[in-house]
Amino acid sequence: MNLQFVLMQLFNGLILGSLYVLLALGLSIIFxxxxxxxxAHGAFFMLGAYAAYTITAYVIPDFWLALVCVPVLMxxxxxxxxxxxxxxxxxxxxxxxxxxxxxxxxxxQDAVRLLFGSMGVPFSTPKSLTGMVNLGFMYYPSYRLFxxxxxxxxxxxxxxxxxxxxxxxxxxxxxxxxxxxxxxxIDISKTxxxxxxxxxxxxGLAGVLAAPIQNVRPLMGMDLLVDCFVVVVxxxxxxxxxxxxGGLIVGQIIAIGVMVWPPMANTLIYFFMAxxxxxxxxxxxxxxxxxx
Amino acid sequence: xxxxxxxHSYYGGSHILKGITLRVEEGQVATIxxxxxxxxxxxxxxxxxxxxxxKGFIKFNAKEITNRKxxxxxxxxxxxxxxxxxVFPSLSVYENLTLxxxxxREGRWSLEKIYSFFPILKVRGFHRGSQxxxxxxxxxxxxxxxxxNVKLIILDEPTEGLAPMLVREIAQIVLELKREGISILxxxxxxxxxxxxxxxxxxxxxxxxxxxxxxxxxxxxxxxRSQYLGV
Numbered sequence: 406m407n408l409q410f411v412l413m414q415l416f417n418g419l420i421l422g423s424l425y426v427l428l429a430l431g432l433s434i435i436f437x438x439x440x441x442x443x444x445a446h447g448a449f450f451m452l453g454a455y456a457a458y459t460i461t462a463y464v465i466p467d468f469w470l471a472l473v474c475v476p477v478l479m480x481x482x483x484x485x486x487x488x489x490x491x492x493x494x495x496x497x498x499x500x501x502x503x504x505x506x507x508x509x510x511x512x513x514q515d516a517v518r519l520l521f522g523s524m525g526v527p528f529s530t531p532k533s534l535t536g537m538v539n540l541g542f543m544y545y546p547s548y549r550l551f552x553x554x555x556x557x558x559x560x561x562x563x564x565x566x567x568x569x570x571x572x573x574x575x576x577x578x579x580x581x582x583x584x585x586x587x588x589x590x591i592d593i594s595k596t597x598x599x600x601x602x603x604x605x606x607x608x609g610l611a612g613v614l615a616a617p618i619q620n621v622r623p624l625m626g627m628d629l630l631v632d633c634f635v636v637v638v639x640x641x642x643x644x645x646x647x648x649x650x651g652g653l654i655v656g657q658i659i660a661i662g663v664m665v666w667p668p669m670a671n672t673l674i675y676f677f678m679a680x681x682x683x684x685x686x687x688x689x690x691x692x693x694x695x696x697x
Numbered sequence: 698x699x700x701x702x703x704x705h706s707y708y709g710g711s712h713i714l715k716g717i718t719l720r721v722e723e724g725q726v727a728t729i730x731x732x733x734x735x736x737x738x739x740x741x742x743x744x745x746x747x748x749x750x751x752k753g754f755i756k757f758n759a760k761e762i763t764n765r766k767x768x769x770x771x772x773x774x775x776x777x778x779x780x781x782x783x784v785f786p787s788l789s790v791y792e793n794l795t796l797x798x799x800x801x802r803e804g805r806w807s808l809e810k811i812y813s814f815f816p817i818l819k820v821r822g823f824h825r826g827s828q829x830x831x832x833x834x835x836x837x838x839x840x841x842x843x844x845x846n847v848k849l850i851i852l853d854e855p856t857e858g859l860a861p862m863l864v865r866e867i868a869q870i871v872l873e874l875k876r877e878g879i880s881i882l883x884x885x886x887x888x889x890x891x892x893x894x895x896x897x898x899x900x901x902x903x904x905x906x907x908x909x910x911x912x913x914x915x916x917x918x919x920x921x922r923s924q925y926l927g928v
Binding site for chain 1 (some may be wrong): 758777788
């Protein structure tokens with residue numbers, strides 16, 4: 406195992422981690438605001454990849470167009486789901502709405518399977534990013550480097566939006582205590598639509614970005630979603646900073662696992678999570694007694 | 698100003714309010730006193746629209762607000778300070794304070810005026826909500842609803858868990874708000890505090906209002922006090 410390989414793996418871990426960050430941020434704000442785990446989140450990711458495939462294969466073969474359009478389309482789709490489906494169940498115990506998102510996940514996966522088959526579809530790296538880049542200490546695929554840049558920029562943009570704008574402030578307050586927001590004269594139903602839309606848009610973006618480096622297949626979101634639960638648990642339920650740090654940690658654990666003992670790479674994160682929770686039951690930045 | 702007529706509501710499947718009838722007049726401080734479990738908090742939550750009314754009606758400023766959405770009731774000028782303080786822990790003090798101004802109107806209560814009432818909030822502006830002491834949190838939550846141009850404040854046990862010195866400070870604040878023309882309805886277990894600030898008292902017992910009287914009448918009525926409050 407040479408240094409080059411180790412560095413390469415750490416970079417790959419960073420890529421995986423940054424995809425986790427995009428997904429976990431959405432999961433976290435939805436969890437905070439709606440008080441539910443969105444099981445359809447992985448399906449949103451998968452749908453983003455398939456939407457990118459549809460655009461590039463059937464409409465205009467332009468990856469950049471897909472990169473811009475798909476997150477917007479997915480955000481609209483997420484907002485639509487919230488307004489048409491989720492909203493009807495807010496008055497019921499949150500188990501119902503979680504079941505709904507679980508059902509939505511199955512429906513989306515099977516719909517995609519019906520349309521595109523269960524084998525997956527080919528997705529090539531955009532032409533302008535097919536080469537390698539010399540980083541001085543190693544050569545690295547330029548698309549992967551591009552992916553790291555885009556996800557970090559997006560994570561920063563989301564961070565700025567949440568921390569600096571009024572709307573972001575309302576969303577953060579909502580993840581603390583949505584009922585209290587209403588008592589302060591804020592119409593949270595609009596905020597909820599926005600939050601689900603934002604979450605789905607981020608998942609869609611992750612889907613487009615992942616399409617050239619992962620297999621685009623109906624179940625691609627399922628695996629990632631389960632890993633994202635680990636991310637959110639390690640980061641601390643409802644904590645946005647925790648999603649970012651947790652995502653990067655889990656990405657690196659998998660990357661290191663691949664180097665050390667490949668068959669166990671994906672299992673390793675559960676061991677890590679279990680050990681971590683023994684030391685710190687509420688995760689990195691989670692609060693005590695969140696969501697009583 | 699605020700009028701409840703035979704209000705019933707359920708909480709978690711059990712019938713908690715079994716006919717609450719009370720009135721708070723303009724500029725008045727009224728208290729609801731009663732033992733634990735009598736329905737004090739549920740009454741306030743019901744007024745705020747957080748618990749659905751199954752029978753009866755609630756009027757605010759002569760407009761019916763029964764079963765309106767909480768944010769609409771808040772926008773009409775009702776400020777609610779729940780028992781659990783409800784500072785947003787992950788927001789800074791400044792963000793907590795300015796959150797209700799999201800809709801961009803600044804009225805009678807400018808930030809400067811609020812800071813002159815609660816200087817500590819200016820000092821602690823960039824601290825997180827979770828870093829405040831209990832008394833500071835209580836002040837922040839009261840200050841926060843002032844930014845909404847409230848006409849009526851409903852306070853749930855504002856003195857709970859506070860040191861005697863802070864209780865006196867909260868009493869001063871309540872009286873000053875009254876001087877500013879704001880009506881106040883508060884739930885209290887601390888009857889000394891209640892007698893110090895209130896013009897009118899209601900006693901709630903088993904989901905019903907069983908007594909209503911002015912502060913003078915209430916102080917003089919030892920019988921009612923011993924019967925319902927064990928004073």
